[in-house]
Amino acid sequence: MLHNDELPPARILVVEDEPKLAALLRDYLQAAGHQVDCLDSGLAVEPAVRAAEPDLILLDIMLPGRDGLAICRDLRAFSEVPIILITARVEEVDRLLGLDLGADDYICKPFSPREVVARARAILRRRPRQAETGLQLDAERYQASFNGADLDLTPVEFRLLACLAGAPGRVFSRDQLMDRLYSDHRVVTDRTVDSHVKNLRRKLEQAAPGQELVHSIYGVGYKLEL
Template sequence: MTTPPATLIVVDDDPEIRELLADYLGRHGYRALVAEDAAALSALLDHATPDLVILDLMLPGDDGFAICRRLRRHSEVPIIMLTASADETDRILGLELGADDYLGKPFNPRELLARIKAVLRRFHSQAAVASPDQARLVAFGGWQLDRVTRELIDAEGTRSALSGADFKLLQAFLDHAEEVLSRDRLFELSRGRPSPPLDRSIDVHVCRLRQRLGEDSQQAPLIRTVRGAGYVLASRVDVIA
């Protein structure tokens, strides 16, 4: 049986970009649908289930941040965010809201295609990890992680959902517990591609993940900084179920 092509939705208010990407992605074996804003995307989602969404940050009405936040309330569909902004804060916020990758405008369609393939590979790999015959719950340092629902569970059993970026970074630490990981290695493990030159966004993400783990300066952190080398998860990891 022939595998149907992956369905991609391109959300961009520029008709030339929509047409260019729909044509380019179609020629590379994808089913490409387009939407100019949040309302058009919502209409598409009523009858289409995308494998990945390519989402422009600057849109009329609800911007890419609002759309990303809304999608993440009920879906784990991979999201690649497009942004013309040079502000690193925008890119970090997009990842914190659950985007899987970002690409600055203007961009080479070949690079976007490569990122689509990488994100889809990573998504399917994570889905395989979360299959019933694999460990769903792991424990570390007084916490548990549910790898199916992507929720942290504290000592009292309270659950809290992780963003896509937080989950992938924590998963990288858990897979390499008690191993010193450089910033470049963490970037590659959590995002599926090499780190850009001089990029320090991993530091911001580690800081945010520490906050999610309730760490402060008065306690020995689970995620420790190794000067000149990177970071290490200073805890063993045990399989629960």
């Protein structure tokens, strides 16, 4: 059982092209109980997040292929995953630009790995605990359950639920959901999104009779209330 000051394990993506630093962060975060994946190229980040969204990203600004600020901006077009920028730049403009692009925090090199773990812990503490909401999501297996009942979702329905559950209470427009659901950027209509929402609602209703979890916001989009 988790005590009030303890956190469930999280999936953390470390994007850092310095192998020794990436290994150091991985070791400290794993010692704190988290699952850690590492990438060393900016070009690999968006496909990785679309395939299996982590709980937190530690993102270096200076990366080969694509810089961290551009990555942060692109991720915010379809994901609310928390992002901590790691930078060797100390100019205030870079810090402000990173936060304006949607980063949740930043930390400057050189830093203590313990400080990074503490910053990550502070951000992860804000996320709703799946066990408390009754919702369980397994991004690697594309499996979801609510109150112990398997939802039997299609991959698209799983991505839809994961998107909504990543920011409970936030209203997502149909365009935002379409970007999140289809990584190949295929052309789909609003009705396609509405159809997936309808199917997701039906399956949630089967697991939680009488509870309306996915709400329509007229003229805007959808949100999830847990």
